[in-house]
Amino acid sequence: MSTAHDLPHGRGALRALLPALAGHRALIARTCAAAVVEQASLVTLVTLAAYTVGDAIGTGRAPSAATVTALAALVVLRALTTWREMDLSHDLAYRVLAELRVRIFDGLARSAPARVAGRRSGDLAATAMADVESLEFFYAHTTAQLLASGTVFTGGAVVLARTEPWLLAALLPVALLLALAPFADARGRTVRGGRTRRAAAELSADTVETVDGLRELLAFGGLAARRERLAARGRTLGDAQRAEVTREAVAAAVRDLLIVLAVLGVVAAAARAVSAGRLDGAWAPAAMALALAVLGPVAESARSLSQAMGLRAAASRVDAAVRAPALAPEPVAPRPLPPGPLGLRLEGVSFGYGDRPVLRDLDLAVPAGQTLALVGASGEGKSTCAHLLARFWDPLAGAVRLVPGTGEPVDLRDLTDADLRGAVAVVGQDTPLFRGTLAENLRLAAPDAGDDRLAEVAELCGVDRVAALDTLIEERGATLSGGQRARIALARALLSDPRILVLDETTAHLDNGGDAELAAALARTRTGRTTLVIAHRPATIRRADRVAVLQDGRIAEEGTWAELTARPGGALTRILALAPR
Incomplete structure (x- = not known):
């Protein structure tokens, strides 16, 4: 299975980011207008200043009040439009980045858990945060500036062609080289940018793992080795960043050399025009200033475009996350789920991970209101059945259906996600908790649940003995035991009042007393509920x-239980014989 950091960083990576601008056309138009006015005002200011100086030297007269006023107005206009363009461009960029982060989360949620499998949390965080943040430069400093510099250069070129064609002839080759320079080493920039992004993602992933496992590292004396690993990751990232900066410095030197050549060419062309009598007086310095002023935005755009080329790797990772395919796509024509108790049925279900088959033509039915214990050795596919019921994946063959009391069974693929989540709740062995109050963690399943209902479920599952509902829970429930987290996870599921409850080793961290207590709580709320219990503990299976x-x-x-345990050499008796006493 390929992940985002394995994808090729092709030429379309940056172009794929442009559709994100579609919802901001008005803001883009204002940004481009501000950029055009900002660059045009600078060109006009430099040209008028050069003409004023040339005229003052040639005539010996001070500039007129109108000229001074115009220069002052241009200075103020330039300052205001520079501020306005920066304000608008960054407003645009950060709005787009905020939307991209949401779209990345949607992509991961849409394709989880397969897309998340095999990817470290720090790597995923690097895509959602660092990669997206790096694209700020593309949205804030590239798109509007390229359009503005092209517009200003075209206007200046027209004026130069009418004033002195030789100045334009001296300018065009350099402008063309500046425009093409970023593409000359585009592949190299992409490779270097990809190396930097991978190194940053690996450092992020190792850092997150180190923080999460700090207690184990301290307990087993592994902190020094881990510190050295982080230092090595940091050196790798530093080397990659230095390689990028060094090549960009070389590119900047090349651009500066081209500008020097443009200056020499413009001076030579102006001297030729003056000697031929086509330019005289103050028009000679003004024309030279105009030629060099319109080249400035082109050089700045070339610099921005060069830096943007290095963002292809980040753009590819972001685009891959945004475009992640849905492993369980929404139905085109959803079916309503009838009210009342629901049974469940797996019919001819086959499923596997890559080339490793797990389920083969599996048939399993649980009538409405019954509790079925699904038992098997580790790796036989019990949790896979739970994941299929949660529709994390769709089966490769066969169907998973919910069976109402009346009417036809409903395939999970025909249900909206909201209907499915409202009917089926899956509680795993290691259900994560989020930083927030205990009440906030419980209300994830039912945000509108009232305080009385919350207190009732908390008491039912013994959560009120874990902590008060307004107690702050640390990230991932780090300060709680496995049994306490299991109680909270079960209470959270029951708060949504599901019609089908799937317990995947939920009580594995509880002792026999705690397991029996939660079983009694489930029995008191069981009316009409169908329960699938995945367990190894004989007492849990027996119930x-x-x-x-x-x-x-x-x-x-x-x-x-009585029928299966009465069979000597049966599948269940063999499993129970291997179970720890």
């Missing part, structure tokens, strides 16, 4: 109405 044993991707046997 289920029926037991199904998963083996080699299929149901090897199914029945009540």
